[in-house]
Amino acid sequence: MARPLDHAKRAELLAAVVRYIADHGLADLALRPLAAELGTSSRMLIYYFTTKEELLVQALATQRPDITALFADIEDAAALRDRLWDFWAANTSGEGGTSAKVMLQVLGAACAPHSPYIRYATSAIAVFVSALAEGLRGLDSIDDPEAAATLLISGLRGILQDRLITGEVGRTDRAAHRLIDQTVSGAR
Structure with missing residues (x-):
């Protein structure tokens, strides 16, 4: 037994x-x-x-944060920008940075044909995009919440990968700020 x-x-x-x-x-x-x-x-x-x-x-x-709760109560563009910046900061330092580093490796491995990680990676991306898109739906000026969520999640992931490879904190922080501000700009 x-x-x-x-x-x-x-x-x-x-x-x-x-x-x-x-x-x-x-x-x-x-x-x-x-x-x-x-x-x-x-x-x-x-x-x-x-x-x-x-x-x-x-x-x-x-290690996956409750992404649905993270973006559930967004009421305006300023709150969304703050929440996205907090999300960025949490994923670039400490335990969040460790998890993000591993997640990026898994996403890369999921690109290989017949990867054992493809289902996990597909699910993780879908959860992130749908949760953020739901938060974006409450902002009047976001005409395509799924596209905006995809831009933010994929863009921040790329900037994070750049940071992990190059170690350039200032430049990647500025890029993350710019991506967040430009994607959310005009939202009321």
């Missing part, structure tokens, strides 16, 4: 996986070195998560 899952241990492993991938990358991720770093065995990781890909998908799911 199989022993029951230790949910606290499982949650601890998921958080450690995100940190490990942020530090070591996704491209060469192998279970044995990951397990050794986490103080467990590859067999235990498979026991908890079934596959390496499922382990990563579940780890990322624990």
Whole structure:
């Protein structure tokens, strides 16, 4: 008889996986070195998560903010700009920066044919775009909320990737501000 899952241990492993991938990358991720770093065995990781890909998908799911709540109560353009800037700041530092770094690696890997991450990446993008589009619908001057949400999410993701690669904080912050301001400008 199989022993029951230790949910606290499982949650601890998921958080450690995100940190490990942020530090070591996704491209060469192998279970044995990951397990050794986490103080467990590859067999235990498979026991908890079934596959390496499922382990990563579940780890990322624990890091995803409640994006629907983030943009749910937007009442005007100024509040939207503030919320987007807060979102940018949260994803460029600390734990949010670690999660964003891993997410960008997964999105890149999802571009490969037959990627095990395509469903996760497609879902993550859809959740972000639909939640932001819903927040944009309340602003009169946004005539195509889905297009504006796509521009903001994809644009900020590209600027974030630039920042992670180049380390240029000032330029990327200015670019993020400009993208947010120009996309939301004129909204009432």
